[in-house]
Amino acid sequence: MIIETRNLSVFFGNKVVLRNITTSFGSGVHIVLGRNGAGKTTFLRALANLVKFDGDVLVGGRSIKSFSRKEIAKLIGYCWQNPYYGFIEVTVEDEIKAITRILGVDGNWEVVELLVPKELMGRDPSTLSGGEAKRVSMASILVADQPIWLLDEPFTYLDRDGVEAIIKLVNYGRRRGKTIIVTLHEIFYASLLKPDTYTIIDGGIVKFSGKWNSLSDDELIESGLVPRGVICDSVCGSRGFGVQV
Numbered sequence: 001m002i003i004e005t006r007n008l009s010v011f012f013g014n015k016v017v018l019r020n021i022t023t024s025f026g027s028g029v030h031i032v033l034g035r036n037g038a039g040k041t042t043f044l045r046a047l048a049n050l051v052k053f054d055g056d057v058l059v060g061g062r063s064i065k066s067f068s069r070k071e072i073a074k075l076i077g078y079c080w081q082n083p084y085y086g087f088i089e090v091t092v093e094d095e096i097k098a099i100t101r102i103l104g105v106d107g108n109w110e111v112v113e114l115l116v117p118k119e120l121m122g123r124d125p126s127t128l129s130g131g132e133a134k135r136v137s138m139a140s141i142l143v144a145d146q147p148i149w150l151l152d153e154p155f156t157y158l159d160r161d162g163v164e165a166i167i168k169l170v171n172y173g174r175r176r177g178k179t180i181i182v183t184l185h186e187i188f189y190a191s192l193l194k195p196d197t198y199t200i201i202d203g204g205i206v207k208f209s210g211k212w213n214s215l216s217d218d219e220l221i222e223s224g225l226v227p228r229g230v231i232c233d234s235v236c237g238s239r240g241f242g243v244q245v
């Protein structure tokens with residue numbers, strides 16, 4: 001399913017956070033990059049109609065403003081950055097079932113199996129570790145099997161197994177034709193997701209939109225992002241970030 005923005009602008013008081021952004025995302029994996037405060041979360045929140053905006057967001061060609069909140073929740077799975085935000089139930093299992101009950105859908109438990117180890121099902125969500133909470137939080141939204149997934153910094157809190165779980169989840173979503181938009185503030189994890197497109201937001205506007213091989217290190221540096229060369233050298237060579245540890 002295609003989600004598009006037409007001259008999307010978001011203002012907080014006098015501050016312009018997003019300015020006239022026109023984009024289109026179809027089935028596949030799309031990375032939105034930007035430095036801290038660039039407007040990535042605000043962009044996702046606008047796509048899910050969770051923040052007031054000028055311009056328009058079209059889902060399947062129809063303005064998001066014409067959908068009810070419940071219709072949007074069936075179309076768009078928005079996974080927020082802070083995993084503890086939104087937990088309301090006493091057990092993880094109830095937390096995951098809640099959205100299926102509210103939306104009246106069966107739920108896709110394959111998504112849950114990819115993210116949540118069985119032994120967590122009986123736990124109180126508020127007692128979970130950061131990584132456990134991140135997995136449960138994402139499962140409790142994406143279990144509704146929406147065609148559009150918005151993943152805000154999905155790798156935060158996660159160790160290697162957690163990172164692998166997210167990569168499997170994204171690949172699963174890709175195979176099922178989902179439109180997956182992932183925000184990141186650095187490119188290290190981006191390449192693991194083998195995205196179809198990259199978009200860089202900086203200063204409220206789109207600075208780059210295209211494929212990995214047309215994205216230059218200069219563009220990354222100008223937008224306050226760590227360039228690929230530095231990451232490669234840090235991992236495999238001698239250059240690093242220029243910080244002595």
Ligand SMILES: Nc1ncnc2c1ncn2[C@@H]1O[C@H](COP(=O)(O)OP(=O)(O)OP(=O)(O)O)[C@@H](O)[C@H]1O
Pocket residue numbers: 012017034035036037038039040041042043185
């Ligand atoms: N409700 C709000 N009221 C006022 N300013 C806001 C509000 N929400 C966000 N902002 C500001 O808008 C800008 C963009 O914030 P946003 O959270 O979208 O950035 P981000 O790119 O996701 O950053 P990060 O990488 O740090 O998560 C920031 O300067 C932030 O302080």
